[in-house]
Amino acid sequence: MDIPLIRKLEQFTRLSGNDKRALEDLTVDRIRKIGPRDNIIHEGDKPDAVYLILSGWGCRYKTLEDGRRQVMAFLLPGDLCDLNIFVLREMDHSICALTAVTYAEIDGEALAALALSHPRVTRALWWEALVSLAIQREWSVNLGQRTATERIAHLLCELFFRLRAVGLTTDLTCDLPVTQAELADASGLSAVHVNRTIQELRAADLIVLRGRTLTILDLEALKTVALFNPNYLHLNREGGGFDANEP
Amino acid sequence: MDIPLIRKLEQFTRLSGNDKRALEDLTVDRIRKIGPRDNIIHEGDKPDAVYLILSGWGCRYKTLEDGRRQVMAFLLPGDLCDLNIFVLREMDHSICALTAVTYAEIDGEALAALALSHPRVTRALWWEALVSLAIQREWSVNLGQRTATERIAHLLCELFFRLRAVGLTTDLTCDLPVTQAELADASGLSAVHVNRTIQELRAADLIVLRGRTLTILDLEALKTVALFNPNYLHLNREGGGFDANEP
DNA sequence: CGGCTGCTTGAACTTGTTCAACAGCGGTGG
DNA sequence: CCACCGCTGTTGAACAAGTTCAAGCAGCCG
Numbered sequence: 001m002d003i004p005l006i007r008k009l010e011q012f013t014r015l016s017g018n019d020k021r022a023l024e025d026l027t028v029d030r031i032r033k034i035g036p037r038d039n040i041i042h043e044g045d046k047p048d049a050v051y052l053i054l055s056g057w058g059c060r061y062k063t064l065e066d067g068r069r070q071v072m073a074f075l076l077p078g079d080l081c082d083l084n085i086f087v088l089r090e091m092d093h094s095i096c097a098l099t100a101v102t103y104a105e106i107d108g109e110a111l112a113a114l115a116l117s118h119p120r121v122t123r124a125l126w127w128e129a130l131v132s133l134a135i136q137r138e139w140s141v142n143l144g145q146r147t148a149t150e151r152i153a154h155l156l157c158e159l160f161f162r163l164r165a166v167g168l169t170t171d172l173t174c175d176l177p178v179t180q181a182e183l184a185d186a187s188g189l190s191a192v193h194v195n196r197t198i199q200e201l202r203a204a205d206l207i208v209l210r211g212r213t214l215t216i217l218d219l220e221a222l223k224t225v226a227l228f229n230p231n232y233l234h235l236n237r238e239g240g241g242f243d244a245n246e247p
Numbered sequence: 248m249d250i251p252l253i254r255k256l257e258q259f260t261r262l263s264g265n266d267k268r269a270l271e272d273l274t275v276d277r278i279r280k281i282g283p284r285d286n287i288i289h290e291g292d293k294p295d296a297v298y299l300i301l302s303g304w305g306c307r308y309k310t311l312e313d314g315r316r317q318v319m320a321f322l323l324p325g326d327l328c329d330l331n332i333f334v335l336r337e338m339d340h341s342i343c344a345l346t347a348v349t350y351a352e353i354d355g356e357a358l359a360a361l362a363l364s365h366p367r368v369t370r371a372l373w374w375e376a377l378v379s380l381a382i383q384r385e386w387s388v389n390l391g392q393r394t395a396t397e398r399i400a401h402l403l404c405e406l407f408f409r410l411r412a413v414g415l416t417t418d419l420t421c422d423l424p425v426t427q428a429e430l431a432d433a434s435g436l437s438a439v440h441v442n443r444t445i446q447e448l449r450a451a452d453l454i455v456l457r458g459r460t461l462t463i464l465d466l467e468a469l470k471t472v473a474l475f476n477p478n479y480l481h482l483n484r485e486g487g488g489f490d491a492n493e494p
Numbered sequence: 495c496g497g498c499t500g501c502t503t504g505a506a507c508t509t510g511t512t513c514a515a516c517a518g519c520g521g522t523g524g
Numbered sequence: 525c526c527a528c529c530g531c532t533g534t535t536g537a538a539c540a541a542g543t544t545c546a547a548g549c550a551g552c553c554g
Binding site for chain 3: 535
Binding site for chain 4: 394395436437439440443
């Protein structure tokens with residue numbers, strides 16, 4: 001069984017077979033499926049569990065009173081929603097599915113117990129929380145400083161790298177199951193301008209984007225256009241001091 | 248002694264005298280002072296301690312290759328820098344002082360030991376980390392969706408609420424020791440436009456901003472202009488179930 | 495006084511928005 | 525089987541918001 005979360009955590013540190021089994025056990029807990037556009041959690045709800053995306057894409061978003069919407073994060077397979085939400089009384093934003101999504105609802109106590117008995121896993125989960133914070137910060141740079149072209153290119157780079165970390169790419173191709181309107185809400189641009197920007201990237205022979213499939217024709221060039229530096233994703237086996245002893 | 252961090256954490260939960268003493272002990276560790284514009288940590292550094300701002304303002308920022316700069320967060324007295332930075336190999340951004348700053352360099356082990364012996368404190372520190380994540384998300388909304396006027400008004404509201412939580416306001420007045428250029432870097436606008444926007448807020452009798460002092464003339468009106476909803480700051484004594492038993 | 499930094503103003507310019515219309519495609523029901 | 529619908533993507537043209545450049549002013553410090 002190939003679990004995206006495990007695949008992702010192993011970008012950071014090596015896990016023992018025992019570690020992996022413990023993680024797998026978590027994800028067989030309560031599996032749920034929902035359709036595109038359905039909310040997983042709504043602003044104002046009291047959260048009571050941790051959600052782990054198993055397949056499909058979701059997003060965090062906020063809506064202003066007048067209807068403007070900002071997508072604050074894309075949630076991909078292997079992503080955890082709010083590891084320690086138990087501390088806060090209510091959600092200050094909503095999470096919804098963009099495609100059909102299957103996710104595991106993980107009991108908080110079970111997760112806490114696992115953390116106690118598997119220090120490497122704990123550390124890896126910390127890593128995943130800190131990376132999602134680093135991503136959130138990079139989005140501020142994206143929204144605040146980059147031009148439309150840089151912004152879209154950066155978003156595509158980030159999504160590609162994150163999907164690759166969970167094994168959801170083949171060569172330079174991956175799924176991109178979001179509408180241009182959703183990209184617009186994530187990049188702070190109008191849908192019309194996202195459209196024109198994508199065409200510009202196409203015309204520069206940087207990407208092919210048809211249907212729901214993205215192919216990057218020249219990754220280095222796309223990174224250059226985007227001013228993309230993957231250091232904020234903290235991949236590359238950082239937790240070297242914490243490798244599993246078992247093979 | 249009035250420590251901003253304690254004051255802030257008590258917005259969330261009540262702490263016992265014992266809890267507070269333990270926190271105070273941390274902050275007498277190594278106290279450092281630095282001047283405006285000095286870096287506390289630079290991108291690429293390997294972080295080795297947690298920093299707690301005692302007085303003065305700092306900021307997190309990133310600089311793009313061509314010089315564009317984004318301020319991703321303002322660090323106010325009582326703010327902790329990267330609670331669990333121990334997991335990551337190197338900083339993906341820099342932190343610098345905006346004014347003269349005094350901060351405590353807290354030893355990681357000491358903090359870990361405190362966490363074990365004081366569960367309420369642990370929970371309160373969790374709350375502070377989650378709030379800073381929520382703030383980071385709200386900044387995405389600010390940068391992505393709000394107009395210049397809304398953006399500046401929102402930033403002022405946020406800073407005012409955060410300063411009030413650490414007791415650094417008197418009525419509707421507080422310090423605002425940042426230049427318009429720094430506000431520009433934080434709001435993704437040009438310095439010129441920040442200037443005009445501030446004048447607009449002044450002309451609408453919403454604020455007085457002279458020297459380094461901000462006075463809000465009509466907080467409700469400013470909140471309305473900003474589309475500001477303080478829920479993301481998670482104040483209001485949420486950790487009710489975790490109040491200290493001692494008086 | 496001189497020089498620096500930060501604030502203010504005007505005017506031309508650029509980037510991205512808005513509005514409106516249309517094309518393509520898949521699904522549905524008559 | 526075809527007509528129709530709704531959603532997504534595409535295009536054009538007018539428009540608005542914010543940027544850039546350039547200059548002047550104010551306050552502060554040595």
